[in-house]
Amino acid sequence: MIKEVLVLGGGSAGFIAAISIKRKIPQLKVLVVRSPSIGVIGVGESTTPNFPPHLFEYLGISRKRFYALAQPTWKLGIRFLWGARGSFDYTFNLQLDTHYADLAKPTGYYCDDDFNDASLPGALMRRDMAFPRQENGAPDIHGWHAFHIENKKFIEILEIVAKEEGVEVTDGKVTGSERGDKGISAVHLEDGRRLTADLFIDASGFRSELLGKTLEEPFVSFDKSLFCKKAVIGGWERGPDEPILPYTTAETMDAGWAWRIDHEHLINRGYVYCPDHISDDEAAAEFQRKNPKAKIEPKIVNFRSGFYQRQWVDNVVAFGNAGGFVEPLESTAIMILCSHVQTLVDFLLHSDLEPTPTMQRLYNDLTANTWNDIRQFLSLHYKFNGKLDTPFWKVAREETDVSGIADFIEFYQENGPTGFCRYQLPRSENDFGLEGFLVMMVGNQVPYKKRYKATQQEAQAWARRKQQFAQEANRGIRSEEALAYIKHPGWQWNSDATK
C-alpha cells in the first residue's frame, strides 16, 4: 500500500501534483524535492479553462487569496493572427458548434466571409472586453475564462499552499536512484541523503530524471507534425496607453509564431520557431523588429514535442514536462497536468492505494489519448495557415503530418462545418471539442464543396443576432476595470464565478 510519495521537482507540475495528492488523500506523506541550482523553466504563463476550477473547486484554494498573491489576468481565448483572413478569435465558449433555430444550418456555414461577433465571447474578445457588465456596473465573471499568470508568482503561491496543506519541501539535487522490486526504492541526493518512498512523482521538467533517464521509457516524438523546437522570449513593462488584452495572441512569424501574453504590469512575448528555417540570431532579430520595446531574455528555450509512451511505469508517474510536452500554441501543458493529476488521484482512491496493473495500463492509455489529441489539433493549425508564403510556412502546409485526422479533413472538405464532423474526429471526447477543430477550419477558410448561400431572411436573422452580441459586448468591461472591482475590499466572490 502506498503511504509515502516523493515528488521530484518544485515547478508548477511538482507543486500542483503534490497539493492535489495531499489535499485529496491527506493520509499520504508527501515530500517535494527540488534543486535551487537547477531552478525552474520559468515559462508557462497561459492556461485553459479547466485551470480555475482545478484551483478553486478541486483544490479549494480561496479566490480572494489566489488573486491577491498570483495576480492573474483573464484569458477568454486565443487571437490567431493567422490564415487567409488574417485574424480570427478562438474563444473558450461555443461559437461555431451551435445551431440556431431560425437558421437552416449550423453557425459555421454563416461565417465563411465574416467570422466576427459570431457569439458573445467572440464579440467581447473582438472589443478587448473581459466580461459582460451586470446591471449594477460590476463584471459578470463567467466561467469560460482561463488565466495568464507569471510563472514565478504562480510557483511562489503554490509553494505557500503546499506547505499549508502539510506537504514537506526540501532543497536538494537528485543524483542517482536505487531500483527495487516495485520500481524505484530510493533516490540519492548530492548532499548524501537517501530518500525512500512508495510512489515517485517525476516532475523534474525536461530532464525527466526518473521516467526518461532512469527507467528509459521510450519517447513518442511528434516531429512529423510539429516542426518548431526553440523559443526566444522577451517582454516589456506595460505602458499607460497599452490596454490589458483579455486573450493570448498567436501571431504568424516567418519561421513559426509568436505569443503575446498580457499580465497586469508586464507584456510577455515569445517566438516559437523552427531552427531548420531560421538561425537563433535571425529569430531574435525578427522578434525584436516586431517588438521594439521587448527586452530579450538571454536564454533560448529548447524543447521537443511528444510524450513518454507510458506516463506511469512501475512506481513512477510523470507530470508536466517530465512526462511530455507539446509546443505551446494552445497553452496545453497546465491543462493536461491538471487533468492527469485528477485521474491519478482517482485511480489511487479507487484502488485503496494499491493500484492494480490493469489500472496502470488504463491510466497510460487514457493519458496517451490526451497527448495524441493535442498533436492532431495543433497539426491543423500548421497545415492550414495560409497567411505567409515563407519557406517555413510552405513546408508546414505541404509536409505537416495530418494523417491521424485525415477522415475529419476529408469529411469537412466535402461537407463543410456541420456538427456531424464530430463523428469523424479520432476521439470526439477530446479536450477541444468539435468547436476547436471547426474554428481552425472556418478561421483558416479551408475550402469545402458545399458552400452555402444564406437566404435573405436568414442573412437578416444572423445579422440581428450578431448585432445583439455586439451591443452586449460594447457595454462590456475591460480587464483593468474588472481588476479594480475584484481588488476592492468589499468585493465578494460567489460560486457563480465558475459556472
Ligand SMILES: Cc1cc2nc3c(=O)[nH]c(=O)nc-3n(C[C@H](O)[C@H](O)[C@H](O)COP(=O)(O)OP(=O)(O)OC[C@H]3O[C@@H](n4cnc5c(N)ncnc54)[C@H](O)[C@@H]3O)c2cc1C
Ligand atoms: C517555450 C515554452 C512555452 C510554454 N508556454 C506554456 C504556456 O503558455 N502554458 C502552459 O501551460 N505551459 C507552457 N509551457 C510548459 C511549461 O513549461 C509548463 O507548463 C510548466 O512550467 C511546468 O514545468 P515543470 O514543473 O514540468 O518543469 P520545471 O519548471 O522545469 O520544474 C522542474 C523542477 O524539477 C527540479 N529538478 C529537475 N531535476 C532535478 C534533480 N536532479 N534534482 C532535484 N530537482 C530537480 C527543478 O529544480 C524544478 O524545480 C511552455 C513551455 C515552453 C518550453
